[in-house]
Amino acid sequence: MAAKFIVAPLALDDIDDLTDWMRETDPTSDFDLRFIDTVYEAFQFLADNPGVGHKRADLTDQPVLFWTVWKSFAVIYRKSSPLEIVRVTRWARDIPTFLADEG
Numbered sequence: 646m647a648a649k650f651i652v653a654p655l656a657l658d659d660i661d662d663l664t665d666w667m668r669e670t671d672p673t674s675d676f677d678l679r680f681i682d683t684v685y686e687a688f689q690f691l692a693d694n695p696g697v698g699h700k701r702a703d704l705t706d707q708p709v710l711f712w713t714v715w716k717s718f719a720v721i722y723r724k725s726s727p728l729e730i731v732r733v734t735r736w737a738r739d740i741p742t743f744l745a746d747e748g
Contacts, residue, residue: 649692650728656721659733660684663718680715684733687714692728704740 664677691697691712698710698720709731712720719736721744723729734743 648727650688650722650730652688652730653732656730656733663733663735680718683714684718684720687712687720688728688730691720691722691730695724695728698722701740705744707744709744 660681664680667674667677667680670676696710698712700709701711704711709721709723712722713736714720717735717737719732719734719740720730721732721734723731732744734740
């Protein structure tokens with residue numbers, strides 16, 4: 646059976662960076678581990694329901710969709726087969742600049 650989604654190397658780096666940031670913010674919490682579980686559950690949900698989420702022409706002209714996780718984080722993905730997880734970031738970030746290297 647073919648994989649339903651793939652996670653781009655930059656998205657894996659994003660997850661590492663975000664969980665490092667979470668550990669630095671609150672080293673006694675398991676927030677980082679819960680985040681990883683929630684993000685991968687979102688990946689599976691998106692793969693099972695391609696096309697949910699929304700375009701954000703105000704943020705990028707790339708053919709990607711956005712899905713919110715925990716109100717503060719965005720999963721950015723391409724509707725493809727398999728679905729491609731492009732990036733994972735905080736909504737508070739300057740997303741147009743963040744995505745500039747995706748060209």
